[in-house]
Amino acid sequence: MQIAIDGPASAGKSTIAKIIAAKLNYVYTDTGAMYRAATWLARQNKIDYSDADGIAKLIKQFPISFRVESDKQHVLVAGHDISEDIRQPQISKNVSQVAALASVRDLLVQQQRQIAQENDVVMDGRDIGTTVLPDAQVKIFLVASVQERAHRRYLENKTRGIETSLSTIEDEIAARDYKDSHRQISPLKKASDAIEVDTTKLEINQVVEEILKIIHNKTNN
Numbered sequence: 607m608q609i610a611i612d613g614p615a616s617a618g619k620s621t622i623a624k625i626i627a628a629k630l631n632y633v634y635t636d637t638g639a640m641y642r643a644a645t646w647l648a649r650q651n652k653i654d655y656s657d658a659d660g661i662a663k664l665i666k667q668f669p670i671s672f673r674v675e676s677d678k679q680h681v682l683v684a685g686h687d688i689s690e691d692i693r694q695p696q697i698s699k700n701v702s703q704v705a706a707l708a709s710v711r712d713l714l715v716q717q718q719r720q721i722a723q724e725n726d727v728v729m730d731g732r733d734i735g736t737t738v739l740p741d742a743q744v745k746i747f748l749v750a751s752v753q754e755r756a757h758r759r760y761l762e763n764k765t766r767g768i769e770t771s772l773s774t775i776e777d778e779i780a781a782r783d784y785k786d787s788h789r790q791i792s793p794l795k796k797a798s799d800a801i802e803v804d805t806t807k808l809e810i811n812q813v814v815e816e817i818l819k820i821i822h823n824k825t826n827n
């Protein structure tokens with residue numbers, strides 16, 4: 607079983623995908639964390655964010671993996687826990703540039719498909735319904751107004767101890783959405799068979815309910 611959840615930054619994809627995966631006992635895969643990890647590897651090794659071959663080499667040398675521990679998903683690179691590091695503003699600012707590189711996408715998409723081949727998955731990202739899992743049984747496109755998304759990220763950053771103004775966050779996510787939607791390879795786009803859910807005015811539990819209904823209607827699960 608494959609459930610694809612795509613959408614722009616901070617629409618609630620990972621929060622919702624994690625809850626749905628836990629309810630259905632599926633594996634949750636945060637593909638954005640993989641592109642963030644690739645960006646972290648470049649930064650750590652002082653490789654230019656446009657150096658496709660250099661970053662691809664790093665991904666092969668230091669494989670990216672996930673570990674679930676007391677309900678929280680940890681992102682590891684060569685056994686080193688980088689879950690918090692990859693959420694820092696310096697990574698958010700540069701991740702779209704790294705994610706636009708063909709050789710980086712090739713490697714990470716291959717790994718994502720492998721995970722989906724071996725498990726029932728809820729996978730979230732930008733190109734899951736269009737490219738990674740085009741045959742997914744359920745495809746959701748999660749959206750919300752940019753103001754609401756910036757506000758959510760602002761609150762989330764606060765709990766992480768990251769102090770960034772609301773307007774800076776709004777500019778950052780709008781710029782990232784633009785880059786993600788306009789890149790050449792696998793741009794952020796609603797799949798023709800995806801169901802759009804606007805979460806602007808919905809609480810998390812309401813979004814979960816709506817998506818569970820969609821899954822039930824499509825699969826009888």
Ligand code: CDP
Nearest residue numbers: 615616637638639641701702705731732733
């Ligand atoms: O959590 P947030 O919405 O801020 O972003 P994310 O899901 O962690 O994704 C970070 C970045 O990775 C996105 O802005 C895209 O540039 C890239 N990404 C991608 O290109 N394809 C995916 N399937 C997932 C993320």
Ligand code: CDP
Nearest residue numbers: 615616617618619620621758762808809810
């Ligand atoms: O993965 P993505 O970037 O799409 O968003 P997220 O990191 O799951 O969600 C961003 C923040 O919005 C989190 O702190 C959520 O708790 C919050 N939120 C939400 O996900 N859904 C709502 N309906 C309301 C708030």
